[in-house]
Amino acid sequence: MGKRESVSKANDYSMEALKQILTLSSGTLVLTVSFFKDILGESFSKSYFNIVVPVSWLCLAISIWVAWSALTDASVSLGIDQKEDYLFSEDHPTARFMAIAAQITFSLGISLLTLFCIVIFTKKYVP
Numbered sequence: 001m002g003k004r005e006s007v008s009k010a011n012d013y014s015m016e017a018l019k020q021i022l023t024l025s026s027g028t029l030v031l032t033v034s035f036f037k038d039i040l041g042e043s044f045s046k047s048y049f050n051i052v053v054p055v056s057w058l059c060l061a062i063s064i065w066v067a068w069s070a071l072t073d074a075s076v077s078l079g080i081d082q083k084e085d086y087l088f089s090e091d092h093p094t095a096r097f098m099a100i101a102a103q104i105t106f107s108l109g110i111s112l113l114t115l116f117c118i119v120i121f122t123k124k125y126v127p
Contacts, residue, residue: 011087015074018099021106022067029060032113052116059109063102070098 036053073095074087088096 007086011074011078014086014088014099015071018067018071018074018102021102022064022071025060025063025067025106025109028110028113029057029064033057049116049119052112056109056112056116059105059112063105063109066098066105067102070095070102073098 077092088099
């Protein structure tokens with residue numbers, strides 16, 4: 001496989017990863033907001049740890065925005081640039097920054113939501 005094919009494959013993998021982050025962030029945000037009261041009920045209002053959930057939602061919302069921005073910027077670069085290079089290299093600082101920000105905010109949002117669930121369900125179901 002030549003350099004052109006490997007760069008093209010790297011671009012495809014990177015774009016797919018951003019699409020997956022976008023999909024997972026959106027789905028997690030919608031489902032947790034929709035079913036939050038049904039799942040936790042009164043446990044949420046009694047918890048001192050309840051600030052974690054809105055912060056995780058904020059992180060997920062930011063990851064949606066930056067993943068979308070990174071995909072848009074990369075697509076524009078793909079259409080404009082005549083040379084075949086990696087779309088998230090140092091030559092494309094905006095797309096690179098947005099892709100890294102999407103990964104970090106997604107990981108933080110999911111981690112905070114998971115931590116909250118562990119704390120709440122441990123208190124609720126473990127004697």
